[in-house]
Amino acid sequence: MASTSPRHKQPDAPPPSSFTTTRLRLSAPSDFAFWRTAYSHGWCDLPPFSFDAERNLLLRVIELGDGSLAHCRLAGAKDGVQATITVASPLSRSQRRDLAQRIRTCLRMDEDFTAFHAAARSHPGYRWIARSRAGRLLRAPTVFEDAVKMICTTNCTWSLTVTMVNALVRTLGKQFAADLFSFPSPEAIASVDERFLRERCKTGYRSPYILELARRVSCGDLDVEHWRTSTLPTEQLFAEMRTVKGIGPYAAGNLLRLMGHYDELGLDSWVRGKFSELHTGGRRVEDAAIAKHYKRYGRWRGLLFWLEMTRDWHEEKFRRS
C-alpha cells in the first residue's frame, strides 16, 4: 500500500481534441465519498492514475474488455460520480456498460459499508470515519495491476515505486495519446525478458517476480482476478497470495484490504513509525503490540488501522472532503 501521502503534481496533458467526449453519471450509495476514495492511499499517484487536487479530479486511461482505450476524468457529484470520457471513436452501449463497471470497481461503488460505518460509530475515537464517509480504498481495474504495483512498493522509497510503475506503463502499456498510457496487460509484461524489466523499468531484483506473475497469469496458471470475489477465509486467501514470489506479509496484507478483507494489518516501516507517533510518543513498538492494539476491532481492524494512520492526509491537505 502506498505508505506516504500522494503528492500533487500537474495532471497529464488532455487527450487530442479530435477525440469524442461523452459523459457518464454513476450513482452511488449515500455513504460514498468520491474524494475520500480517490485519495485513500497512494494509488491515485501511480500511473495510469493521476489526480488534480485543486479540482478534486481523478484521471486515468482504462482498457476495456475489447482492448479499446478510454480516458476518464472523474469528479464527485451530488449522488455519485460524474465521468467525462474521451475516446478515439464513439462508445457502443456494451462498451459504456463495460467502462461504467470498471469505474465502479475502482471506486468500490457497489460495496456495502453500512456494517463498517456502524462499527466505527460504536468506537468514540473512530466516529469521524462514519461522519466523513471514509472506508472505500481506491483500486485498479484489475487485480493484476494491483498486485504488480504492490510488488513495486516493497523494499524501496515511494519515489522509486513511482519510477518503476511509470516506466512499466510507458514502455509496455498501450498508448492512448501523447502522454497517456494504459497499464500493461499480463501478456505485454510476459512478452519481455528479465533484462528488459531491470534495465528499462528499473524494477531491479523484483523483475523475476513480476515476470513470473505475468507469465502465470497470461498462461492461465494463476487466476488473480478471482481474489476480489473469492469466498475463501482471509487466512486461505492470504496463503494463496503468498504463493506469488515477491508478495510477502506486507504486500499480501495490503492486497487483502483491496479485496475487501480487513483482518490483516500489512505493516511496513512507515505505518510502524506512524503508529508510534500516534500511540507511544515516538517509542518504537513491536509488530505484536500493534496487532494486539487493533485486535479488539475484529474483522474491521485492518481498515480502521489504515484510516487512522492516514487521517491527517485529508485533514491537513483536503479539508473540503
Add this chain to the structure above:
DNA sequence: GCGTCCAGGTCTACC
C-alpha cells in the same frame, strides 16, 4: 563530484 553507508520487504539457505 565521488565514495560509502543505510533503509526498505522478500527470498533462500542454513542452523
Add this chain to the structure above:
DNA sequence: GGTAGACCTGGACGC
C-alpha cells in the same frame, strides 16, 4: 521455526 545475508536503488552524508 528462527535467523542471516543477498537483492537493488535512491538518498543522506562525509570528504
